[in-house]
Amino acid sequence: MSRFEEHLTRLSHVSAEAGLQDILRGLEKESLRVDPKGTLARTGHPRALGSALTHPHITTDYSEALLEFITEPHRDIDALLAQLEGIHRYTYSVLEQNDEVLWPASMPCSLGPHSDIPVARYGSSHSGTMKTVYRLGLGHRYGRAMQTIAGVHYNFSLPDTFWRQLQQLEGDSQPLQSFKTARYFDLIRNFRRYSWLLIYLFGAAPGVCRSFVRDRAHQLEPFRGDEHSLYSPFATSLRMGDLGYQSDAQQALQISYNDLPSYMQTLCQAITRPHPAYQAIGLIDAKGDYQQLNTGLLQIENEFYSSIRPKRTTRRGETALSALRDRGVEYIEVRCLDLNPFDPLGISASQIRFIDAFLIYCLLEESPLNNGEEHAELRENQHRIVYRGRDPRVSLLRSGQEVGLRDWAESLTDRIARCATLLDDANGGDQFCHSISEIRPRISHPEWTPAARLLAEMDTHEMSFLQYTLALARRHTHHFKVPLAEKQQAAFAALAETSLAEQAALERADEGTFEDYLARYYNQYHDCQCSGRDTEAVSSAP
Helix, strand or coil, X not given: CCHHHHHHHHHHHCCCCCCHHHCEEEEEEEEEEECCCCEECCCCCCHHHCCCCCCCCEEECCECCEEXXXXXXXCCHHHHHHHHHHHHHHHHHHHHHHCCEECCCCCCCECCCHHHCCECCCCCCHHHHHHHHHHHHHHHHHCCHHHHCCCXXXXXXXXXXXXXXXXXXXXXXCCHHHHHHXXXXXXXXXXXXXXXXXXXXXXXXXXXXXXXXXXXXXXXXXXXXXXXXXXXXXXXXXXXXXXXXXXXXXXXXXXXXXXXXXHHHHHHHHHHCECHHHHHHCCECXXXXXXXXXXXXXXXXXXXXXXXXXXXXXXXXXXXXXXXXXXXCCEEEEEXXXXXXXXXXXXXXXXXXXXXXXXXXXXXXXXXXXXXXXXXXXXXXXXXXXXXXXXXXXXXXXXXXXXXXXXXXXXXXXXXXXXXHHHHHHHCCCHHHHHHHHHHHHCCCHHHCHHHHHHHHHHHCCCCHHHHHHHHHHHHHHHHCCXXXXXXXXXXXXXXXXXXXXXXXXXXXXXCCHHHHHHHHHHHHHHHHHHCCCCHHHHCCC
């Protein structure tokens, strides 16, 4: 009996006690602010939305115009989406004052020159300055246009009840946190092997506005003769390819996901070792202004554009790697999801349930350690799924052999469906299995994928990418114009004011120079690099 069969069989016998009804889920959803013509907004972050540095639910990502909405962790999917809905409704009540809307696609709106894309600002505190300088560095390294791409990040964690049950079934005796950390890395390795399936099923970025690739080499072609819209005929998610969060500098970077120490070690090396191209940019310009945080291949670990990350909630001033080293993996962050432009929230309950079943499969399936050959194979598979995923003839690599995408997708989904049954047994009802039945037909009908639907709609309405996406944005605006209850609206307004006061307090409390602050911050990476060689760092986690 395979590991997957054994785990599934044993867990199905104890589904009521396994705690799968207590999975915690969180969402981080990005969207650009645009003006009525579909051009990137150049206004500052609205004061009524609070401080982008300290607000718990409304912040910005790279650009001042790239909003990011963050939910609390929820056990109930409907409650999760209800909170995201409320954040949207409050935000729209503010944006309408400037006649702005949210762009519903992952690939950006009409962009002007590089200098017209405003970098996010977080105030004058040391932590706020660091966030801004980091983004300035991204602009110098990759160009500002790439940083206007938006997506949905899905945070997922299993309760200790489940981990204790699984640990008992496996006869494992190490500390619980060490077991959780090791198994989360098992999940991550399998996720990287099979995430092409999510990109195929949910990819919604087959085309772009020509302004996005201004002065950039690309392999796209005009859409139906429209010089303003470029696309690749069988593309799924250009965001996940070489036009998105990829870079030539990072191509040779092989981050290890075999265990936490090797993960920390390889990331810390990329952060602490100077990279010639970034040394040439310089750390500080002639005016004394910072151009980037450091001259390493990565400024901080977040600059590594991975499709999934192991995460641990950080304390103020703490690096993500220090948190992982000291307290182990708490949850994982799925990062390969495009915004669904047809859904006002960018993601649906059905999609979340499919992803839950997919992640459970990745955890329960056998997960061999990675090597250099597999790293190259996974990179090739991602390139194929991005540009040719909807091509009926496309194949992928599996252990060096060519395998038809649809055959592999069907066999994977058979196993994912069994995990959906496990989740339904724990939660009651049939909603997880229903999500599989709803989404699975896209495998044999690529024309039903979001990417294909977007191109078909543009063709039917004879609209460019810009025109059609702007029309969707206006449609979603009507959806969100239903006002919040007065009490809820007032709570959001109060939260915004509180966040502004918190930012001001941080600015008053700062001590020492920004250079001192940075030095203390980067000392943590040197500590992690040393402890990354020590496998006991995992087993001693609390």
